Amino acid sequence: MLSGCQYLKLSPKKPADSHPEIQREFRAAWVATVANINWPSEPGIPVEQQKEEAIKLLDLLQSTNFNAVIFQVRPQSDALYESELEPWSYYLTGQQGVPPTPYYDPLSFWIEEAHKRGLELHVWLNPYRAHHVRGGSVSEHSVVSTKEELVVGLKSGYWWFDPSLQETQDHSHAVVMDIVKRYDIDGVHFDDYFYPYPSYNFGEDFPDDESWDAYVKSGGKLSRSDWRRKAVDTFIQRVYRSIKKEKPYVKFGLSPFGVWRPGSPPSIAGMDQYEVLYADAKKWLKKGWIDYFSPQLYWPINQVPQSFPVLLGWWEEQNFTDRHIWPGMSISRYEGEQQVDEVINQIMITRGMLPEAPGTIHWSMTGLVENDSLRQALLEKPYKREALIPSMNWINHRPLKAPDISFTREKGGLSFALEEDINRVSKWVVYARYDNTWQTIIIPKTRDSAVIPYYRINHAPASSPLRQGRVSLLKELHITYIDRLGFESSAFIQNFEHLDQLESPAESKSLKGFYNSLFNLK
Known part of the structure; x- marks a missing residue:
């Protein structure tokens, strides 16, 4: 019914803003x-x-x-x-x-x-x-x-x-x-x-008499408190600048x-x-x-x-x-x-x-x-959904293009591979639309591939015992990546309306109808 392991090379469409925005925290x-x-x-x-x-x-x-x-x-x-x-x-x-x-x-x-x-x-x-x-x-x-x-x-x-x-x-x-x-x-x-x-x-003062006396003898004019604070200020500023010079992210x-x-x-x-x-x-x-x-x-x-x-x-x-x-x-x-x-x-x-x-x-x-x-x-309550870390807007960054994606069509779903420089990536984000409902998946940077199911089962609430639920089919997929500064790329977008029909002409039911029948969902 579903052909296995068919290789698909899909091209990204023009980015759109139709997928939901992920919470930042x-x-x-x-x-x-x-x-x-x-x-x-x-x-x-x-x-x-x-x-x-x-x-x-x-x-x-x-x-x-x-x-x-x-x-x-x-x-x-x-x-x-x-x-x-x-x-x-x-x-x-x-x-x-x-x-x-x-x-x-x-x-x-x-x-x-x-x-x-x-x-x-x-x-x-x-x-x-x-x-x-x-x-x-x-x-x-x-x-x-x-x-x-x-x-x-x-x-x-x-x-x-x-x-x-x-x-x-x-x-x-x-x-x-x-x-x-x-x-x-x-x-x-x-x-x-x-x-x-x-x-x-x-409760006694910090024992730095030796270094303080050396500072005074060298002509230092700051008060002891200001002298101590200046030492810490100088160190903090130096560390920050050095980190940003080495690895801005x-x-x-x-x-x-x-x-x-x-x-x-x-x-x-x-x-x-x-x-x-x-x-x-x-x-x-x-x-x-x-x-x-x-x-x-x-x-x-x-x-x-x-x-x-x-x-x-x-x-x-x-x-x-x-x-x-x-x-x-x-x-x-x-x-x-x-x-x-x-x-x-x-x-x-x-x-x-x-x-x-x-x-x-x-x-x-x-x-x-x-x-x-x-x-x-x-x-x-507050952490019910995953969240992305807010971006560092004060750091210069290159515009992020949509990721390159290659798909393999399998029985369980669409397997996709992401072809990016892993050193630049913090997370991958997959926005999958099943009928009219979006599902968001955040993927760790250590993974460069994932499988997205063709369908999802929406179970009915317990208050509706006669209605067990229904199946929603994958209709659209947006894939982005988050760089290490926290910025999100443009989206790779692909429609999958064709998944609504079985590939075998001998089959008379739609894919949705098949899954509903298989799981006895009405």
């Missing part, structure tokens, strides 16, 4: 490796168990229609990847400087598995933390030992790079660019740890503390990151030294001194370069129905306040893993 979660918060579950567990745990997390994100993962690869100036600049992480093998056995590269593994599932992978690095109190003992491989001239000890047991030193900036910059150059990542991500929180030094994201300064806006109170962490996050956003900005708005909607929507609105007012603002939200702060309600409401507020390019990052994977009701609510 950044949906990500942080996966923390520091102190083994999210992965791996313990230092030194077997490699196969590490991989199984990683797959479980990525499968969860895919099944809940997330489209990105923020994976921590440098928790304490160490590496969860092969590096000549810093030692293998204690959190991975239980011994800093010791590679996994049998050998594998965790970052390569995470990238490959994330991309298979249509997830972007952003590497998350701490630029200045040299040793964590839960990072094992300071080994001979630690930067505390190998770069002792650049680090200072804090009274709580942490070690920290001195951000003011040029050698510190050079080293952290080299670490970032080493990853950007060697790995197929989609983004680089920094969190809120610049100068350390005061509690890390038991790699996003640079920052997730600072949610409050810039108390009184900004007037109803807001809390820690002064400008004067305590020496992070002028407002400046970085206003200058456009980032691609996306994710202030950690870990407070509920109705907490007046740190209200989620009030802070989100204020940060958006500082967004003079129209970068993406995708706030970080805490999904583990609450329990039960309160957690579900707060998370859903914050997502919807973000969509309403930032309709052009909404998005959120969820802290952290633990809240998703441990709360079935939250995952179900996300999937049934």
